[in-house]
Amino acid sequence: MVSISYALSDPEILLKFKSSLTNHTALKSWENSSNPICNGERSNWIGVVCQKGAILGLKLENMGLSGTIDANTLVALSSLKTLNFMNNNFNGSIPEFNKLTGLRTIFLSYNRFSGDIPGNAFKGMVRLNKLYLSKNRFTGPIPASLATLPRLSDLKLDGNRFSGEIPDFKQEKLHVVDLSNNQLEGPIPASLSKMNADMFAGNKGVCGAPLKACEATVTIIFPTSTTPADPRENVSPNFMNKISMWIIVIPIVVGVLILLAIVAIVIINQCKKPLPDPKLKAIKVEDRASAASSNETKPAEAAPKLSSVSDDDGDKFDLQDLLNGSVEILGSGCFGSSYRTSLPDGTAMVVKRYKQMNGVEKEYFQEHMRRIGRLRHNNVLTLVAYYYRKDEKLFVCDFVHNCSLAVHLHAHQTLGQPGLDWPTRLKIVKGVAKGLAYLHKELPSLTAPHGHLKSSNVLLNEFFEPLLADYALIPVINAESAHELMVAYKSPEYVQHGRVTKKTDVWSLGVLILEIMTGKFPSNFLLKGKGNGEEDIVTWVKSKLGDDDRETLLTNLEVFDREMGAIGVGDGKTMKQLLKIGLSCCEDDVQKRIDLKEAVWRIEGLKLRNMSNDGEFFSAIASDCEEDMKW
Template identity: 35%
Template sequence: MAMLLPSLVIILVLSQLTSSEPIQEKQALLSFISKLPHANRLQWNSNDSACNWVGVKCDSNNSYIYSLRLPGTDLVGQIPPNTLGNLTQLRILSLRSNRLSGQLPTDFSNLKLLRSLFLQNNVFSGEFPTSLVTLTRLTRVDISSNNFTGNIPFLVNNLTNLTGLFLEKNRFSGSLPSIDIPSLRNFNVSYNNLNGSIPKTLQVFPPSSFTGNLNLCGGPLIPCNASFFPSPSPSPSIFPPTTARKRSKRLSKAAIIAIAIGSALILLVLFLCLFFCLKRKRRAPPPKIPKPVPRSVVMEPGTTSSSKDDIGGGVSESERNKLVFLGGGVFSFDLEDLLRASAEVLGKGSVGTSYKAVLEEGTTVVVKRLKDVSVTKKEFEVVMESLGKIKHENVLPLRAFYFSKDEKLLVYDFLNAGSLSALLHGSRGSGRTPLDWDNRMKIAISSARGIAHLHVSGKTVHGNIKSSNVLLRSDLDACVSDYGLNPLFGTSTPPNRVAGYRAPEVVETRKVTYKSDVYSFGVLLLELLTGKAPNQASLGEEGIDLPRWVQSVVREEWTAEVFDVELMRYHNIEEEMVQLLQIAMSCVSTVPDQRPSMQEVVRMIEDLNRSETDDGLRQSSDDPSKGSDGQTPPPEARTPPVARTP
């Protein structure tokens, strides 16, 4: 019996260790959640271990909570004191995309081990939280898109391990302190009320880090000694009126006589020119409408010249001013204005060349000059009318079109953030800002929603899904473009001519379908995950496309080798990356019937965004109501409807 006692004691101790849980921290969380309205999907069970709760992660021994992630869970109100501040072992805290308000509790200063803090997209107010500047282990702080006011304190320099500081879209005022943290890689104070000059220590960051502060100046913005404040009542003359009057009084009589004689001579020359023009017109035979002369224009990207040389080279006089606007919008320009605009080549794609056109009245649009169109004017107009009716925030609207024998032009909005292709595959040098995981997820879900809307509400097959046709707003919300154009080119021209995106059946039949769109979108997801362009050159193996390359790497159990090296710097996202990879691989199945529909793809990504993973309840920065509309796409025939599909 005496021999059994030590063994029993050891067993009891071990069982106590294995069933241990952070009791005090559990009580703090229960107190926190009981005092705040929140989403029903949390459903924390007080009888269960806190380490099993949604959004909560503990260490390997379940002895303390190291991560609390509750984004997008409809938390409302002020954070109660003596709750989260008691999670003294916490490393990661994410409460973003809720409706939390007021100031942060002062007991946040107890979170000495905290490394990452995400409070963006709430309604917090008050001055910069002083409790944060004492948390010297912080590496990433995001309190953007709130209502914080007052000055940004110099004590931010205490956070010597900081790599990212995001303070944009608040109401901070005053001058920027000289923040000199060697490890700081990402910094943003845009869209506040800051003034004065940007300190030299912060001038290494791009203009987008400071834009939206009207009274902020210095590199990389406009120099402080430049006059960039608009005058309330600008004078139409070069000199102020008083100066002009003084100078006119100093004119001598001889100068006045010379001006009068010069003016008379100019009038005489103008009169003679007008006389000879009229005389020549009377003698000329009746005018004939010239035949449009098709011309090919070769311009390098970034060059600028007269748009008459670039856009609408084959437009005849009788066909001018016949730009057809869609969607009932009111626009202040016509075809003449479009042809007078300065034009810059944005890119040459599979269906034509795109130009950025800056009109004289200040509007900037994108004009796509189509090539190889093989349909009649009536058929062209039917397709344009159907595309013009498609309205969705993640679909780039078609504003207008023009049709003549030798020119077919489409007019779209201009998005200044560029394309996903440029963002992913642009320069990867030292000055590059990596595309982080949150933004990649945002682009994935917003572009999926746009394509799903095309399928369900627009009854339109996109037909040309690729990263250069995913355009981005300044907040990196995606808009799909170049959709529904395949019916214009006939069956002789293979759709989606960029290697790597085409579904296997499209290569053979040259007919695009809803399922072939799903395949192309799956390739787009793989491109987001791997950072590789879906062509042979980027994969290092001849004759292999991106889906097959991914399959070969995963088959050898080297899954981590698949993902973009730029994503390796972000922690606790591995599970989400693998789940999104699984969604992508289901989309690129070689058998069309085995691919999900786009509505199912949207739902899967939304579920992933909300699921309990290492990143917790990751909620898209989009409005949660902007999900799939639950409709069923029209039954897919072997060939899509001609008038509404590409």
């Protein structure tokens, strides 16, 4: 069967692979065609990742796919290095990926795979460096072959039913091992003792660093000879055990106290000094200013205890842990500064320091933080912990490695990256809509559950999935600052009538859609909303339509961002539909503006078409459009 696959062309291989899948309507573009699948770095088939004209990977997450992942057929793709089937409906046993020895990454999280994984399931996959199996239903022991992979760096097995002891992972490059929420037991290997304790949470039988120490077992050997009695034999065993324990504990305690004293001195001295120049300078899109001055101090002068927002008992780390790592300024926004730091195990975290919350009562603030901390959604950035002091508030969350949407829309050239293509932009819009709908569902008592939706508050993970940030702040921001700085208070209903409504977030969503589709930055968000004489994005788009009905848009291509690249004619219709949804969200009259439920429903209904690739979609764009596209 494998030998037959080698005789097939790349399109035939993928079509054969598609036939093993069910519910594959999202793969309509996978059809026999005279056009090659890959044209350099560009793919003509959705979900196919290309590199130098060859098929590098399959990126088929969030497509509702089920059936069988036919590894035998994929063997014939000699350049295949990455497989991404996350967030689908696959079930049954794990595919035979060890036949694909060239794979670097495998992402299977959020499916329904089940059963034991054979111990040798990954034997011979010496190039594999990332394996994500989170949130499935796997059982049995963790495959021993994983501990033999020399290049393994990221392993996520959380949210399954793995049992037994944890293998001894000794790979030097291994820096992420998430084994939380399984049924594992026994001691944590010394090689993993420096990992974050979160990585082992939810396994009742696991012990040892970084969790609590394993209970010691005492073996009593009864004498069988008639040797002279030891004078200690009449002493209580408990007494002897206590003596032995204190002999061990006292030096450790003394050593720890000395270490803490040294650390405290270092921290105090560091806090008196300015931060070094940041390695990473974020673009402050709001006022085009520099990220932050080099003489700004660290987020806190002392190291008090952080408050966890999870349901777990106790705090997972404290502020001292964050301060001990190198602190790097990411940016300075209208509400405060953001810092990147790391926990002792190397996990990157972000600390955001807010300057506009000083009037919030402690009890109300804490209750609101606990409420936010319970939120869990793939498109909402999770709050991990917070710190309250009368004159200072800190939020702690995971570091998101792919920057913000604003950076990728308006500053990617500075970073030496290509612009976002059309499929990625549609994916981002859908994720933002899902995240916003979740916030409205979970926070119904808030008039504007997000209240501050804009491109710099949409973070992108390694798969370009959006994560909404800086949400639900209106209740805890000083009223004066909120009215001056937050997006909700720039909406037409607030400007005209001094009120925020349930549809205010819809207006923000519409502006964001127009920004994504046109590449123009909403000028009313610049300079903290004070205006700079530029025409706002909604007015600009509407001006391109003239006085005629909005169907004029169907023939006016000037509004679209050319950074999206060459687009099939079939996709052009979907792009125009999305732009019209954005305009429907931006109606000045709240009564005429669509509600969020309808907006999400219409966005979810948009599909990538790519029916034709004859010519470029943007060939008709006028040459004088360049100046209008600048922000």
